[in-house]
Amino acid sequence: MEHYTVVLTKSDRQILDSYLPVAEGMAEFWGESCEVVVHNLEHLDASVMKIVNGYHSGRQAGAPISEITLSFLNKMLEDPQLRHVTYFAKNRRGETFKASTTAILGENQRIIGLFCINFYLNCSLNSFLHTFVPCSKTEAENISEIFVENTSELMLEALENAKNAVYGNPSISSSNKNKEIINLLYQKGIFNLKDSVVTIAEHLGISKNTVYMHLRNQNK
Structure with a gap:
């Protein structure tokens, strides 16, 4: 060579x-x-x-x-x-x-x-x-990763985790719960997935326009 x-x-x-x-x-x-x-x-x-x-x-x-x-x-x-x-x-x-x-x-x-x-x-x-050993118990528990078979399962898993976090926080008013759920999903990048707006809207019982409105507010 x-x-x-x-x-x-x-x-x-x-x-x-x-x-x-x-x-x-x-x-x-x-x-x-x-x-x-x-x-x-x-x-x-x-x-x-x-x-x-x-x-x-x-x-x-x-x-x-x-x-x-x-x-x-x-x-x-x-x-x-x-x-x-x-x-x-x-x-x-x-x-x-x-x-x-x-x-x-x-x-x-x-x-x-x-x-x-x-x-x-x-x-x-x-x-x-x-x-390969976490430095502390806290470090080991900070991140939980669940592997799924398709993006629909991924979105629903993320939605369930977001709902649990929001519903378990008494400082969030009922009128703002969906907004905060969408905020958490946005931070996790869920809305980069195809059909995510439709899927999340259906499972939250709100319109696509409402989801888009909350997403627009994220970018302001």
């Missing part, structure tokens, strides 16, 4: 940029044992565009692509069906990690970058488990 070059378009750069918060989120989810790297293949000698927890490999943004990553890129370029590779490796300190390299595709399905995850296996069990 001599002299591999790719000239990025504006769209390509936007695609690569979209992976930067993904790298942050992935590293935060898996904890300090997880190194995440976004490579920009426009300049292989400084391909590391973003790296989180880079102390594992001693790299920082602007570092060159590694030999093993370069070899996987070569295989991906030779085989259009190959777009991700998972493997085990060791860093220069002899620490074993499980790695994943995934192609980032730009315009015309060109490989414009690589998204790499390196999870170091020498972390203590206590450290690993600490990442």
Whole structure:
């Protein structure tokens, strides 16, 4: 793969940029044992565009692509069906990690970058488990997520939760209860769903126009 070059378009750069918060989120989810790297293949000698927890490999943004990553890129370029590779490796300190390299595709399905995850296996069990244990009981109870099979179920579940919150608040007058319910649903983004106004109006026993009126007031 001599002299591999790719000239990025504006769209390509936007695609690569979209992976930067993904790298942050992935590293935060898996904890300090997880190194995440976004490579920009426009300049292989400084391909590391973003790296989180880079102390594992001693790299920082602007570092060159590694030999093993370069070899996987070569295989991906030779085989259009190959777009991700998972493997085990060791860093220069002899620490074993499980790695994943995934192609980032730009315009015309060109490989414009690589998204790499390196999870170091020498972390203590206590450290690993600490990442997945809430710091406090309050933190664990603050968010409740219920998975549903369709958007109708999602809307009705959200509506039921909003009604319970509003009806359980004696400071909200009867005349303002529907308004507050719609306010809660708006804050949760329920009205971004298709047919949400119709569904909520029917189950609250009010007109669509009333729902729209309350929504307009949210934006004032």
